[in-house]
Amino acid sequence: MSDWTDRLPEAARAYIADRRVDEVECILSDIAGVARGKAMPAFKFGKQTSFFLPNSIFLQTITGEWADNPSGAFTEPDMILIPDYSTATAAPWTADITLQVIHDAVDQQGRPVPVSPRNVLRRVVELYNAEGWTPIVAPEMEFFLVARNIDPNMPVMPPMGRTGRRAAAKQAYSMSAVDEYGKVIDDIYDFAEAQGFEIDGILQEGGAGQVEINLAHGDPVALADQIFFFKRLIREAALRHDCFATFMAKPIEGEPGSAMHIHHSVVDSASKLNIFSDAKGGETEAFLHFIAGMQTHLPAAVALLAPYVNSYRRYVPDFAAPINLEWGRDNRTTGLRVPISGPEARRLENRLAGMDCNPYLGLAASLACGYLGLKERKMPQPECTGDAYMSETDLPYNLGDALDLLEEDAALRDVLGPEFCGVYDSVKRNEYKEFLQVISPWEREHLLLNV
Structure with a gap:
């Protein structure tokens, strides 16, 4: 060698x-x-x-x-x-x-280079390190396997399974549903092994042909690298079997969207102990400050967690997308969920990010919100113990509003880097302007002859 x-x-x-x-x-x-x-x-x-x-x-x-x-x-x-x-x-x-x-x-x-996404994430991690903290993340990746779509004017369809039927919806956690496209999953495993990646688990999600892959917890930059590689790996595995893999937030009308849930914990760099738990195993004020930072700054961070016009089609009620800033213990209707765990693994799950986000920027934005919470030392809103799907929200419902909120949050922009935020705003407003020039089938169907 x-x-x-x-x-x-x-x-x-x-x-x-x-x-x-x-x-x-x-x-x-x-x-x-x-x-x-x-x-x-x-x-x-x-x-x-x-x-x-x-x-x-x-x-x-x-x-x-x-x-x-x-x-x-x-x-x-x-x-x-x-x-x-x-x-x-x-x-x-x-x-x-x-x-x-x-x-x-x-x-x-x-x-x-301050506008390079990997450098943006590293910048945020280094702010944690300067305080004596080590951030730990565990991402979950959701995506759809779909039939080949070579005409953008045609709707996306679920893939054909080994039974000759199209993949069915509402089969969450079904092993037989995963088996329908088992050859793709086999190649994903084989490619991941060849690349040295550890998959924590694969399961069927609620959408037709929708799959979730969980990754083991670890360093944010290393895991963002893995997701960056995984997206290509998964697409290549799908192409081998005459279908596409898509990470669009909402590729199929009437189906749930695809999220990138992010589990967060923070370790004291010297003691290696989770700062979210005290010596008796209880929750610390730092844990509550972290939650408060999420509630305060996530509306502005949504511009990075939901970076396209399609991203906001996932933010609709009753489609398993928690479009709120509520937090709760073991409550999947909240945007911020505290999973069941022992004190050493106490963590907060941010359920707002879409799988269409750049993994470096999604992790950076989410970590930045938690970092600001630890620095600002605010307390969160009271815990939600009921159905948070019905809650009011301060989250933006389109990309333009999201970019406006990012522009107004000086603290978040300072953590991510002002030069990066300027370039990001320019790129995304350009994309939004291009989208607004496209006339959709809905407009032609309902407005052409009726208004």
């Missing part, structure tokens, strides 16, 4: 074994969570310590258009991408031996 392959994680080295690496994909996440970068022959990658990409990739919208640069100039200077070898992992669906490596973006003076 050459020197650079000696620096790879164990799973990547095991995947290579005694084979020659053909290609290395040098990637990083853009604002949307799309992998951008370059692929190069492995022998060339081994000779390089970095490479260049224009920083304008962070101004590209989900449609491929370019948003205005808030700083004015659009000169597209190069940034330097440095490989993080700890992220190196297989691309087991390729015909040759290919590795993927996530890169960190720095400017030409070696400073982290």
